[in-house]
Amino acid sequence: MRKRGTLKLNMTAAFFLLPAFFFIIVYIFYPVVDVFHLSTLDWNGISPNKINIGLENWKTLLHDKYFFTAALHNILIVVLSIVVQMPLAITLAFMLDRMGRRSGILKVIYYLPSLFSTTAVGLLFSFIYTPRNGIFTVISKLFGGGIVDVLGNPHTSLLAVFSVICWTAVPYYMVFYLAAFSGLPQELYEAAVIDSANLRQYFFGIALPLLKNSIKTACTLSLIGSLKYFDLVYIMTEGGPNYSSDLMATYMYRLTFKSRQMGYGATVAVGMFLIITTFTYLFQYLINRNAKEE
Amino acid sequence: MIKKYTVKILIRVYAAVFLALSLLPFYMMIINSLKSSQDYGRNGFFTIPEEIKMINYVKVITDGIFSYFKNSIVVAVVSLLILLAIALCASYAFSRIRLRWVNLLFMLVIASMTISIHVALIPIYLLTRRIALYDTIAALVGPYVAFNLPITIFILTSFMKEIPVELEESAWIDGCGHFRFFLSIITPLSKAGIITVAIYDIISMWNEFGFALVLTQSPNTRTLPLALWNYKSQYGSNVPMLFAVLVLSVLPMAIAFAFGQDKLIKGMMAGAVKG
Numbered sequence: 251m252r253k254r255g256t257l258k259l260n261m262t263a264a265f266f267l268l269p270a271f272f273f274i275i276v277y278i279f280y281p282v283v284d285v286f287h288l289s290t291l292d293w294n295g296i297s298p299n300k301i302n303i304g305l306e307n308w309k310t311l312l313h314d315k316y317f318f319t320a321a322l323h324n325i326l327i328v329v330l331s332i333v334v335q336m337p338l339a340i341t342l343a344f345m346l347d348r349m350g351r352r353s354g355i356l357k358v359i360y361y362l363p364s365l366f367s368t369t370a371v372g373l374l375f376s377f378i379y380t381p382r383n384g385i386f387t388v389i390s391k392l393f394g395g396g397i398v399d400v401l402g403n404p405h406t407s408l409l410a411v412f413s414v415i416c417w418t419a420v421p422y423y424m425v426f427y428l429a430a431f432s433g434l435p436q437e438l439y440e441a442a443v444i445d446s447a448n449l450r451q452y453f454f455g456i457a458l459p460l461l462k463n464s465i466k467t468a469c470t471l472s473l474i475g476s477l478k479y480f481d482l483v484y485i486m487t488e489g490g491p492n493y494s495s496d497l498m499a500t501y502m503y504r505l506t507f508k509s510r511q512m513g514y515g516a517t518v519a520v521g522m523f524l525i526i527t528t529f530t531y532l533f534q535y536l537i538n539r540n541a542k543e544e
Numbered sequence: 545m546i547k548k549y550t551v552k553i554l555i556r557v558y559a560a561v562f563l564a565l566s567l568l569p570f571y572m573m574i575i576n577s578l579k580s581s582q583d584y585g586r587n588g589f590f591t592i593p594e595e596i597k598m599i600n601y602v603k604v605i606t607d608g609i610f611s612y613f614k615n616s617i618v619v620a621v622v623s624l625l626i627l628l629a630i631a632l633c634a635s636y637a638f639s640r641i642r643l644r645w646v647n648l649l650f651m652l653v654i655a656s657m658t659i660s661i662h663v664a665l666i667p668i669y670l671l672t673r674r675i676a677l678y679d680t681i682a683a684l685v686g687p688y689v690a691f692n693l694p695i696t697i698f699i700l701t702s703f704m705k706e707i708p709v710e711l712e713e714s715a716w717i718d719g720c721g722h723f724r725f726f727l728s729i730i731t732p733l734s735k736a737g738i739i740t741v742a743i744y745d746i747i748s749m750w751n752e753f754g755f756a757l758v759l760t761q762s763p764n765t766r767t768l769p770l771a772l773w774n775y776k777s778q779y780g781s782n783v784p785m786l787f788a789v790l791v792l793s794v795l796p797m798a799i800a801f802a803f804g805q806d807k808l809i810k811g812m813m814a815g816a817v818k819g
Contacts (some may be wrong), residue, residue: 269629277690282664358801362801375569377576519666
């Protein structure tokens, strides 16, 4: 009798979980396995003759300077994102949190840039940057300079796109930290004020240390997000000019869907997967090891 | 005393700078959409319109921008309904059925949260061609459901775990089984959680770019973010018209946001705290 009950419970659980796992297996687990297989092929994605070339693609990847340039750009974005976006997001969230109810409309407006599609944002800023009469040209002409093309200049293209990434990412992390700040008990602040601490002392001495775990989480999210970044770079520069703003994902996309090198594109995708996984675990290990030493 | 005021002023300045940074680009988008293309050609980007023209909007609307809206709405609504139905079922099992293998599967769902779409992009593209869904809006439903499932299940499961167990015991005494309990007690009680997670999901689907870029191709299957991409080459020479398209495309989100900003920010918070 009891055994039948357990069987029934197992069947019920399976029934509830089956639909979800159908989608997860078909669209997440199977592709991850399949991409490894594809990386051993020389194939354009359409023709019936797929040639198995073993590890040839991997040898190419290890000597592919474009891939490593792109990966370096990704790492640059990781560092810049954490250094630039996190302080801005934390201070904005702290300000909104201290304003309490009065922060309503400000919170809404600050959040707007995160709300819209990356295509809309990317196109909008392409025009703000446009060489003929964009913002930098207008400023440069005020001082007697000439036309400035930030997206077309290999030295500035990556930074120009990065500023737009910040514009959409800062509000996202601001909301994240706002959630963390609102989790701190109000009594903590009141106690600090009674002990005649000013805002700065409360922020650095009490709030920040308590938010350590949230900051770690946000930095991890930012790390993963920056390593797999695609949208705005593809929309604004497609990785150009001359690979100067290329990221791993944009490089992979062009190889696969523009140059039709399906097999090598898959290799780059796997390379990306391995880099993202390694960096994520390494980062987790480092920040948690430091925590233990304290 | 003086120091206190300088700090206050600095904070105000900081707040104002960000206010300007958040609003100015949208302001530019709107004023430029109201210019004629000659006006834009003469005066460029940073002037107010010589004369307010609605002609760009009229042209864009008669040009059939609504078919892209329709595609976006159909994909988002169908995906959301499937996603919520199966995520609710799975979250029920994860929060209410205590079996070891169920817990193991939950860990697997959490692990799949870190897998980026770009790793899966090529295999999904090939799969979509094989099952003859390539270049249809139906091709987007599967990936949208699958890649939003882990976070949706995660949030709903933690929500359902909060529902008190005493409720469960009294329901069992009344002799109601798992299916009845799920449908008539847990699901209605999870309403707040469902709304939160639905807002989070629908924004990410409405704005999705990568899958739509790879899995659709012709104008009549493209969603709004991709239509903007097409308009860029189509109206490349008529910039104010492109701005009209941009304004129309961000309008639904702006309206939804104006009405439901509280819920939306809550949804974003719940989504953000997944770590």
